[in-house]
Amino acid sequence: MVVMSAALLAALVSAALTLPSVRAPSTKDRGAPYPRIANCYFAQLAPTSSDADLEEIARYSLLIGGVWADWSSPASVQALQKQMAAVRRINPRIIILDFSCSAPYAYPSEADFPADGWLLQVDGKRIDGWPGTLMVDLTKPAVVEFMVGRAVRSVKERGFDGTFIDCMAGSFDAWACNIATGAPYTVDTNRDGKPDDPKELDRLWTAAKSEIGTKVRAGLGSKAYFMTNQAGDWGLSSMNGILLEDYLDYVLTGGLAWDRVLADYIRWSTRSAKPTLTTIVSSSGIEPPFDAWTSLPEPDRTALLEKGRSLTGRMRFGLASTLMGDGYYAYDLHTRWRGQRWWYPEYDTKLGYPKGAAARRKDGTWQRTFDGGVVVVNPTELDAVVCFAGPMREAGSGKCAKKHVVPGMNGGIFVPATAEDTPSVSPSEPPFTLAGQEPIVLRPSKALVRLPGAAAIVDEHGRVTQIMGASRALASGIAAFVVSSPWKDYAYTGSSRALEPDGALRFVCERTESDRRIRQEQTIRVDGEALAIEYRWTALTDARFVMFRHQLDLPAGVYGGGKARSGGRQAALPAAKAADPTLLDSGDTVHAAPRSGSGLFVTYSSRPQVIDERHYGVDAFRVGVHPAPTVVRAGDTWSLTVRIAVAPRG
Numbered sequence: 001m002v003v004m005s006a007a008l009l010a011a012l013v014s015a016a017l018t019l020p021s022v023r024a025p026s027t028k029d030r031g032a033p034y035p036r037i038a039n040c041y042f043a044q045l046a047p048t049s050s051d052a053d054l055e056e057i058a059r060y061s062l063l064i065g066g067v068w069a070d071w072s073s074p075a076s077v078q079a080l081q082k083q084m085a086a087v088r089r090i091n092p093r094i095i096i097l098d099f100s101c102s103a104p105y106a107y108p109s110e111a112d113f114p115a116d117g118w119l120l121q122v123d124g125k126r127i128d129g130w131p132g133t134l135m136v137d138l139t140k141p142a143v144v145e146f147m148v149g150r151a152v153r154s155v156k157e158r159g160f161d162g163t164f165i166d167c168m169a170g171s172f173d174a175w176a177c178n179i180a181t182g183a184p185y186t187v188d189t190n191r192d193g194k195p196d197d198p199k200e201l202d203r204l205w206t207a208a209k210s211e212i213g214t215k216v217r218a219g220l221g222s223k224a225y226f227m228t229n230q231a232g233d234w235g236l237s238s239m240n241g242i243l244l245e246d247y248l249d250y251v252l253t254g255g256l257a258w259d260r261v262l263a264d265y266i267r268w269s270t271r272s273a274k275p276t277l278t279t280i281v282s283s284s285g286i287e288p289p290f291d292a293w294t295s296l297p298e299p300d301r302t303a304l305l306e307k308g309r310s311l312t313g314r315m316r317f318g319l320a321s322t323l324m325g326d327g328y329y330a331y332d333l334h335t336r337w338r339g340q341r342w343w344y345p346e347y348d349t350k351l352g353y354p355k356g357a358a359a360r361r362k363d364g365t366w367q368r369t370f371d372g373g374v375v376v377v378n379p380t381e382l383d384a385v386v387c388f389a390g391p392m393r394e395a396g397s398g399k400c401a402k403k404h405v406v407p408g409m410n411g412g413i414f415v416p417a418t419a420e421d422t423p424s425v426s427p428s429e430p431p432f433t434l435a436g437q438e439p440i441v442l443r444p445s446k447a448l449v450r451l452p453g454a455a456a457i458v459d460e461h462g463r464v465t466q467i468m469g470a471s472r473a474l475a476s477g478i479a480a481f482v483v484s485s486p487w488k489d490y491a492y493t494g495s496s497r498a499l500e501p502d503g504a505l506r507f508v509c510e511r512t513e514s515d516r517r518i519r520q521e522q523t524i525r526v527d528g529e530a531l532a533i534e535y536r537w538t539a540l541t542d543a544r545f546v547m548f549r550h551q552l553d554l555p556a557g558v559y560g561g562g563k564a565r566s567g568g569r570q571a572a573l574p575a576a577k578a579a580d581p582t583l584l585d586s587g588d589t590v591h592a593a594p595r596s597g598s599g600l601f602v603t604y605s606s607r608p609q610v611i612d613e614r615h616y617g618v619d620a621f622r623v624g625v626h627p628a629p630t631v632v633r634a635g636d637t638w639s640l641t642v643r644i645a646v647a648p649r650g
Helices: 006-013 051-057 074-090 141-156 198-220 247-252 258-271 298-309 312-322
Strands: 038-045 062-067 095-102 162-166 225-229 242-245 279-283 328-332 366-370 373-378 384-394 400-406 410-416 440-443 446-451 454-459 464-468 473-485 491-499 505-513 516-527 530-539 547-555 562-566 569-573 582-584 589-593 599-604 609-612 620-625 637-647
Touching: 038 051, 038 074, 038 279, 051 074, 074 095, 095 141, 095 225, 141 162, 141 198, 162 198, 198 225, 242 258, 247 258, 247 279, 247 312, 258 312, 279 312, 312 328, 312 373, 312 410, 373 384, 373 400, 400 410, 440 491, 446 516, 446 530, 464 530, 473 505, 473 516, 473 599, 473 637, 547 599, 547 637, 562 582, 569 582, 589 620
Parallel strands: 038 062, 038 328, 062 095, 095 162, 162 225, 225 242, 242 279, 279 328
Antiparallel strands: 366 373, 373 410, 384 400, 384 410, 440 446, 446 454, 454 464, 464 473, 473 547, 491 505, 505 516, 516 530, 530 637, 547 620, 562 569, 562 589, 582 609, 589 599, 599 637, 609 620
């Protein structure tokens, strides 16, 4: 259960992008065939599980927690062990891990937890963790030994195949402190009456987690499985992989690059202790309240779960991404409510084993061939057309054809068609591709605006989420932020979209935060060879925010090693993080040129800055402006225009 912090995001995106070489597993260590499906935290294997429950649970290749008994009752433990044996008879290859503990927090009801092991504030008060828990002090040796003992007992005494420890990222877990309330807190581990330095806390927590990892492996021996959530590379030698929890959710929201996730995933799949259990878990992105299974009425729970289950595009994107490597995959509702036993046709596909490594195609998609079919993932915002020599059936939809369309941020599993398969009619809606007759293509949740040699993707609120060139993203994260507190955007409410007779897309909405309201009007049009965006805001109430910012993120993986010009000045866009975050601060037009291929001309009605955002945990160069005051009164207005054109290098 991890919420991505800015520090953790920075650590992720600073990882080297070079992908380790991937090979097909040898015949000796192939393990379960693909796809390998996991259940995270809530499979509900218990002494009272029914035969139907056991059949459902046995479909999984890996259970990460979700298995429990009354460990103080010999009868309950014996009943659970019989249930585990029954599941193993149904599926001899299943791997069952105990969720032994979470590194940042523990339940106060745990009798064997050290009395002095709770994390304290300057005033001596404890800090809440995940609802129902308290934060623990990993500088206490007794706490480290508590974690190690719990993990080792999972295998030595409770009969699990291995153990899992949650929240082992290499930093202090600030995200977990008072997570449900957001209440301010201090940390005072050395009891000197002063708040501890955050960098020192990161060092101490990373060292403690590394020690836990080493001691758990020593206690388990070499044969038992040991897995954690988001450990750093210091865990590669001792762990059978990690859980990459919600990484692809951050890709879908624009905070993390897909190829960075792939690099992390492949590294852990290939370099961790064998056999690897590295797992990607994705969610529907629908955020429920904490303890939704008790805090929501049954009809609301059912509606929430059904909506999450139906978002098959997110599921396929995660599954296809996972199949580019040799790990496991899980899909469920949200970090706050994991482990639904949702099952999809793709999970039953008999892919067998990979014939080789995944490979990137010219259109930006990735593809991998298995004994029983081909898997394609499309991590771009554009549709991709995949052609096969003979008819292939898409496992999810059942469509059968030689040519298939894989939508942006989606994926597909394709298997050879049989004589019974009926060829499908080609899709009738215009594709989201660079080439096409229509200058603007509308879909319910997004729109595509075509430019010469490029296209802009616009979401339902008018945010231009990505500008795509022929085979790569040239920019992402274009958005208007009215920020009420760091990293919190004013919400979009009542958004409407219309295609005007003159060809412009018009969006109207309100931006709200508590009782503060701002009306936002926006038009997007193609003006010659440029994308022109015009904003107008009207404060409907008095409002205050930390900053107002409009930004355009240029991926460092594309532009690093290139250059930028503005106002007669030129600056390098360094491959490594710049010493000073501010690279340019002059003129109203920025020409950003990557190492090779096309770049962008960006013109603002306010003077933009070029910032190396790697200083702030984002793997990009930001072109942005701050055209509004931080305090506005009801009736105040302000506006902004942006022009973006694709430009050749030079």
